[in-house]
Amino acid sequence: MSHAERKATPSRREFLDASLSGGIGAASLVSACSAGVSMVRGVCHHDCPDACAWLVTTRNGKLVKLEGDRNHPITRGTLCGKMDQYLTDVVSNPDRLLYPLRRVGPKGEGRFERVSWDQALDDVAARFRRIIQEDGATAILPYSYGGTEGVVQSGSIASRFFARLGATRLVRSVCGDAGSAGVTATMGTTTGILPEDIVHSRFVLIWGANPALTGPHSWAFIEEARRRGARIVTVDPQRTASASKSDYHVQPIPGTDAALALGMMRVIVDEGLHDAAYVDQYTLGFDKLRASLAEYPLERVAAITGLKPEEIRRLARDYAGARPSTIRLLIGMEHRAHGAMAFRTIACLPALTGAWRELGGGLSYVTDSLFALDYAAVMRPDLENQTIRSVNMVQLGRALTDPNLKPPIRAMVVWDSNPATIAPNQNLVLKGLRRDDLFTVVLEQFMTDTARHADYVFPAAAQVEVLDLLISWGQNYLALNRPATPPAGEAVANTEFFRRLARRLDLKDSYLYDSDEQIARAALKSDHVYLKGITYERLAADGWAPLNLPKPWLPFAKGNFPTPSGKCEFYAQGLIAKGLDPLPRHEAPKGSADYPLMLLTSKASGNFLNSSHVGVARAVKAEGEPRLRMHPADAGPRKIRDGEMVRVHNAYGSMLVRAQISDACRAGIVTMTHGWWASLMPGKASANALTSDGLSDLGEGGDFHDTRVEVAKA
Ligand SMILES: Nc1nc2c(c(=O)[nH]1)N[C@H]1C(S)=C(S)[C@@H](COP(=O)(O)OP(=O)(O)OC[C@H]3O[C@@H](n4cnc5c(=O)[nH]c(N)nc54)[C@H](O)[C@@H]3O)O[C@H]1N2
Ligand SMILES: Nc1nc2c(c(=O)[nH]1)N[C@H]1C(S)=C(S)[C@@H](COP(=O)(O)OP(=O)(O)OC[C@H]3O[C@@H](n4cnc5c(=O)[nH]c(N)nc54)[C@H](O)[C@@H]3O)O[C@H]1N2
Ligand code: SF4
Numbered sequence: 001m002s003h004a005e006r007k008a009t010p011s012r013r014e015f016l017d018a019s020l021s022g023g024i025g026a027a028s029l030v031s032a033c034s035a036g037v038s039m040v041r042g043v044c045h046h047d048c049p050d051a052c053a054w055l056v057t058t059r060n061g062k063l064v065k066l067e068g069d070r071n072h073p074i075t076r077g078t079l080c081g082k083m084d085q086y087l088t089d090v091v092s093n094p095d096r097l098l099y100p101l102r103r104v105g106p107k108g109e110g111r112f113e114r115v116s117w118d119q120a121l122d123d124v125a126a127r128f129r130r131i132i133q134e135d136g137a138t139a140i141l142p143y144s145y146g147g148t149e150g151v152v153q154s155g156s157i158a159s160r161f162f163a164r165l166g167a168t169r170l171v172r173s174v175c176g177d178a179g180s181a182g183v184t185a186t187m188g189t190t191t192g193i194l195p196e197d198i199v200h201s202r203f204v205l206i207w208g209a210n211p212a213l214t215g216p217h218s219w220a221f222i223e224e225a226r227r228r229g230a231r232i233v234t235v236d237p238q239r240t241a242s243a244s245k246s247d248y249h250v251q252p253i254p255g256t257d258a259a260l261a262l263g264m265m266r267v268i269v270d271e272g273l274h275d276a277a278y279v280d281q282y283t284l285g286f287d288k289l290r291a292s293l294a295e296y297p298l299e300r301v302a303a304i305t306g307l308k309p310e311e312i313r314r315l316a317r318d319y320a321g322a323r324p325s326t327i328r329l330l331i332g333m334e335h336r337a338h339g340a341m342a343f344r345t346i347a348c349l350p351a352l353t354g355a356w357r358e359l360g361g362g363l364s365y366v367t368d369s370l371f372a373l374d375y376a377a378v379m380r381p382d383l384e385n386q387t388i389r390s391v392n393m394v395q396l397g398r399a400l401t402d403p404n405l406k407p408p409i410r411a412m413v414v415w416d417s418n419p420a421t422i423a424p425n426q427n428l429v430l431k432g433l434r435r436d437d438l439f440t441v442v443l444e445q446f447m448t449d450t451a452r453h454a455d456y457v458f459p460a461a462a463q464v465e466v467l468d469l470l471i472s473w474g475q476n477y478l479a480l481n482r483p484a485t486p487p488a489g490e491a492v493a494n495t496e497f498f499r500r501l502a503r504r505l506d507l508k509d510s511y512l513y514d515s516d517e518q519i520a521r522a523a524l525k526s527d528h529v530y531l532k533g534i535t536y537e538r539l540a541a542d543g544w545a546p547l548n549l550p551k552p553w554l555p556f557a558k559g560n561f562p563t564p565s566g567k568c569e570f571y572a573q574g575l576i577a578k579g580l581d582p583l584p585r586h587e588a589p590k591g592s593a594d595y596p597l598m599l600l601t602s603k604a605s606g607n608f609l610n611s612s613h614v615g616v617a618r619a620v621k622a623e624g625e626p627r628l629r630m631h632p633a634d635a636g637p638r639k640i641r642d643g644e645m646v647r648v649h650n651a652y653g654s655m656l657v658r659a660q661i662s663d664a665c666r667a668g669i670v671t672m673t674h675g676w677w678a679s680l681m682p683g684k685a686s687a688n689a690l691t692s693d694g695l696s697d698l699g700e701g702g703d704f705h706d707t708r709v710e711v712a713k714a
């Protein structure tokens with residue numbers, strides 16, 4: 001290359017530096033592109049609180065690099081270990097699905113043949129027509145969840161399509177709904193403090209959450225708080241990555257968190273550590289709450305939680321004594337029969353101590369409600385007939401096998417999800433998926449256990465191949481993901497799949513054919529002040545933009561809770577109609593007494609996101625063999641040695657896994673990572689083969705952590 005050419009073609013690093021510092025504008029972007037190098041801004045699609053912004057480099061149309069945006073305040077230049085090799089792990093993975101496939105073997109076996117789009121769509125459309133004619137469209141069930149968090153690709157055309165058909169409606173409540181319903185009962189909203197403001201906190205109480213693993217970028221703000229002098233404490237039955245990095249770790253018996261919070265309240269009120277002025281002005285029902293605390297003397301709370309009275313006292317004093325203090329909640333703890341009540345009870349603490357008064361004080365939970373997009377324009381709820389029956393995604397197995405369901409589910413379309421792995425009561429789900437009279441269509445990137453049961457599998461585009469608008473449930477930056485390359489093979493974006501299917505069904509409604517850009521633009525046409533100045537053009541140029549939030553962000557420093565009373569509701573009248581106690585209370589965790597060990601199946605993998613990336617050989621190798629963690633006190637009497645294969649079983653099913661003897665959990669509790677595909681496991685069953693498929697007290701979430709098992713040598 002001549003000197004002149006070298007000058008005309010910035011190196012990728014020079015280009016990045018210049019474009020990040022604003023030195024390369026639109027004009028130079030064109031010149032760089034013409035020299036074969038192009039930079040495209042995007043954002044991670046995963047169901048993860050961090051919603052990282054990234055830059056994709058292509059050279060002569062080929063993807064050459066994906067890296068975290070250094071200027072993005074949350075991403076700060078790095079992607080996590082699940083995504084930093086995304087281009088090879090997923091986009092160009094030889095195992096990625098690139099063509100429509102038709103099943104030729106029995107369901108689940110995984111034998112398929114390649115067919116043309118035309119043929120596959122014709123067959124699907126013909127089958128749908130017949131089902132609709134015979135049984136009505138309610139015999140068709142859509143099933144989707146967090147494959148992509150994008151506003152355009154996760155819902156939009158798909159929602160409109162199924163509403164237009166009049167299909168059975170899916171209650172998408174496996175994640176966040178129980179906790180949100182609980183927190184909302186107390187605060188009227190789910191949004192508390194912003195992740196970046198945690199740096200101001202002096203005491204960070206991580207409760208039933210594992211942010212060091214599950215939101216590694218927002219974890220950096222907790223570390224920063226520590227550098228500035230904060231103490232970090234984790235409440236979790238198991239010693240997680242977050243617990244290991246904490247100043248101390250409180251390990252209650254699972255499902256007893258409401259009792260722990262009430263015990264802390266008892267200490268706080270007894271010792272006068274509450275903020276009487278804040279309580280007086282901005283809360284409702286303190287007298288009733290105080291009276292109810294008589295039921296929670298420390299000795300009783302200690303017996304319920306399995307903690308020592310001194311531990312509870314110390315935690316209460318440390319929490320209430322530090323200003324400002326933050327409680328960090330996430331999701332895992334909600335998956336219980338009394339999950340919402342636990343979240344509601346914990347959400348009372350920051351109001352009791354007046355933590356909301358200062359920056360860095362309060363509750364750090366989810367932020368998605370801040371993104372006041374025009375969702376109605378995207379999802380078109382007006383098209384949906386609210387009288388049509390619904391199926392809860394947590395109870396898919398029941399819906400597919402219920403002999404009394406009229407009409408039965410005769411067809412299912414799955415995209416953005418892998419229910420054969422992630423839904424509780426796996427055996428019932430698989431039984432349903434194996435029904436010969438069920439017609440299953442799956443839109444996927446990999447041959448997941450769900451896809452293996454499909455009649456037709458269609459290839460889904462990857463994030464670097466689609467246009468999308470991304471909100472975040474863990475931070476406050478809106479981002480636009482632009483395609484850096486066309487979809488590989490014959491893959492299509494989710495939206496395009498539903499447009500093609502609609503066309504094949506001769507549906508004429510124009511809203512089924514809006515382009516991705518039209519949908520993204522419609523979403524942004526919101527006159528909400530938080531979105532002021534955030535236009536499609538601005539996002540296209542900059543990639544992302546902070547929401548227009550008041551600064552400093554102190555939502556409840558002076559009350560203003562969006563509850564019916566306008567106050568933080570220690571006493572929530574509205575709960576009575578929902579069959580709950582209006583006051584925070586402890587309920588014994590659900591579980592069958594027939595099985596002695598409590599099973600937690602959490603997100604303990606740094607290589608997988610739920611069951612995503614389990615089809616990636618590199619990630620599987622990095623993860624190593626799955627293990628059941630078991631306390632020596634439980635292993636000893638069962639004569640189980642470290643590394644030995646064990647059978648874990650209960651009334652739902654049984655699975656084989658290697659034991660890891662460890663004191664990371666208290667005795668009586670065993671844990672393993674959820675997400676492994678059953679087809680990869682020695683006993684062809686994974687964590688959800690054992691889990692309960694009941695519902696939570698509010699929010700229609702699952703209760704799969706209320707699972708008990710027995711473990712025996714295999
Ligand atoms: N690496 C990685 N990151 C992820 C994911 C992933 O699969 N892998 N998944 C993403 C998704 S979808 C989500 S929802 C988030 C979830 O993020 P988190 O909520 O942080 O993760 P979980 O593992 O679901 O649950 C956190 C903890 O809850 C604890 N827990 C369970 N029951 C109880 C209880 O009764 N009391 C208490 N105190 N603790 C309890 C578990 O032991 C677990 O350590 O993570 C996201 N980030
Ligand atoms: N036992 C137990 N069960 C759990 C949990 C637990 O902690 N324990 N966690 C629960 C929680 S919090 C959640 S959020 C759910 C997660 O449930 P899901 O959202 O179903 O999770 P994933 O396993 O990530 O499946 C997403 C699938 O979408 C595919 N995909 C990715 N991008 C696209 C795309 O653009 N288009 C299409 N069509 N597909 C795409 C991926 O390849 C992947 O197979 O699991 C729940 N289940
Ligand atoms: S999975 Fe989460 S942490 Fe990893 S790159 Fe995506 S948004 Fe960031």
Ligand SMILES: [Mo]
Binds near residue numbers: 174331
């Ligand atoms: Mo989730």
